[in-house]
Amino acid sequence: MTFSFDTTTQLWLEISPASIEQSWQQSQSCSTPEGRWHTYLNQICLNTFLPWLQAEYEPNATAWQTLHPLAAIWEVVNGTAIEIQGKRLILIPSKSLDTSEFYIPQEWVDLPSWIGDYYLAVQINLDEGWLRIWGYTTHQEIVAKSSYDASDRNYYLEEEFLNQDITLLWVIRQVSPAEPTRATLPITQTLQQNYGASLLQRLSNPDLALLRLQVPFEFWGTLLEESSTLERLYQQRRGVKQIVNLGQWWQNRFEETWQSLENLMETGYNASLLNLRDSEQNVIKRVKLVNLEGTDRQFVLLLVLETEPDRRLGIRVRLGTTESPLCLPSNLRLALISASGEILQSVEARSVDNFIQLKRFKCPKKMRFSIEVSLDNFSFIEEFTT
Template sequence: MTIDLETLSLNNPTNLWLEIPESQQTKIWEQSQAFSTDNRRWMAYLNRLSSQVFLPWIKEEHAGDAKVFPNWATLPSIWEVTNGTGISFNGKKLVLIPSEALDISEIRVPQEWVDIPNWSADYYLALQVNIEENYIRILGYTSQVNLKEMGTYDASDRTYCLDKEHLISNLSILWIARQVCSEEVTKNATVPMPELSATQAENLINRLGNPQVINPRLEIPFTMWGALLEHGGWRVRLYEQRQGMQRQWSIRQWMQTGVSEFAQQFGWESVDLQPGLEGARGSTTPSGATTLIRKITISGDEYDLLVHPKGRIQDRIWRFELRRATVGEMIPVGVKLILLTEDLQPFDGNQAQARTPVERIYVDVALGEDEEGLVWKTEPTADDFEYETLYL
């Protein structure tokens, strides 16, 4: 059905109306199938549809640097358990909260998007998605401060609720306010989530990863739930388990059969380094051996993160190495490569820092007989970064 957005805008001039291209609907629906229930599948569809319509608009009209948060690859692990899509722009965050309801009387923001420190946003937008008539209507927005001060918390489904009458219906005001009142406080500090041990996380994932647990976010105290979700590696593992997938992040498996299709979506690939390049760049990898590589961006510069065994795989000594993507370019002073245990704890010799401009920095790890999970990070933080748990 074709709609007349101009007529809709004239009838409701304070709202923003965006057309859903019919050509995208089938493709987006096909991209929204890998979920545990029909309900989660449909919710993911509404979120993906909303973000792929809203993102081009905000980039063209207001913020060319706008992008989904944390990144496209990890969004399914969020949509499997809760509603909402984060978008970062100009150092701020907003969250799209889509709904199909024809009569929306309030915005209902899942607690995850408000109280998990890494997820908490400056603004929350209420979206009405009309699939039949191919449009998305932005009913209004609120800040995190107003949501908490003027809204109510519904403990039954762990949402912050704000009546429609308290939303700012004209989205243009958001951009005007940012220019006129750039120091406006839009978000208050959040309380850090508690630390979970790897054993606790594994037990929770085994329990909540059962797809027969329809609404896992309500099964355990929020502080534990928030801590589990904030760790990207654990959240992705929960998503995998709810799909009935085997663990997709085994480095040893990648070395033998190639990087899993799922991990490829996060940027991992395997390469066989040529002997000449290995020697030129000081690699300790045996000639022709497989090396795992992930492209990352740090402070606007392109880097390669490499993982490979030192010697034989069965010796269980692994090197994590950071290089500039362009041969000959140097890593600037101060850049760090850091490894942590699965539950984000440091250990002896877990980091390397460029103290002078260098071609590479690396950390070698000798592991015991049991499989262990490691998490990598960099300082400064890589773009679109989320914790990933690599099992070795």
């Protein structure tokens, strides 16, 4: 419900005790104190502001979840997005008493799929149970008038550039719905698939805090622009294993990190290094680029699938290299591991090998296993289900 308006027509809304309790419980699944705090404040903000917005102005307003689930966003970035008839509101909640400037995380300003039209500064007082919208601005204004702090990757806009009368926002939307609100952004670059996977693996370490500051923004930003990367990062940091579903490969549904051999060859890779026969029919071949953390070598992991007459799945696993020298390092090991952790078979490279492979094996439906690539004290493990 609306709590009150002050003389500058700032919007004040009452926060229900139930929302505070519910938001606190939801925040406890996050992997870091920062993520829990973001989730707590943003869930309160969304639960309080969105019903008011729907009741007063925009019945069809919805929380933005087009690219990533909100929980995954709040794990790493403060802010909530709401969609209203082709426009996007970005709410940035804070408990700070200082309203001399409005801070906006860089992600909400510089990422093409994240940017909004209107940005609302939200102050939350949990002790007294209220929030207020103490000002708003547009993306254009932020780009033109804010200052950027590279140390925390936030934009800061002085209070004097904010419009404190939020009722004007709805008036402008009615009178001039086509008014430009967004600045033009430069074209962003796309990370190479193998580097993106390596970066995701690194950031999945639950001991890392302030993830958005761990790598250069151009890398971090392109990760967030990928449709499922942030959710995968969120799940991995919470200890939820990502399992490759081989059964879905027959419906042409592939995990992003498993690409076709043709795509890999377009980058200049010589498929003959894997000693494949061109005549193979009715099989699925997918490859994954593997970067072993702590080493400077990159490898190609190949899976070849074919159905058996008894409806089991026949699987071949092969490991090659993408780099010169073309021979694999000695002691590089490829292993098949059961769901219980037992090593079912393994093979170790010699200094003269340019690929190694496991013996062909068969799996019934819904069987789980893992493939491990290891060198010295470093290893990579991928889990599969049929």
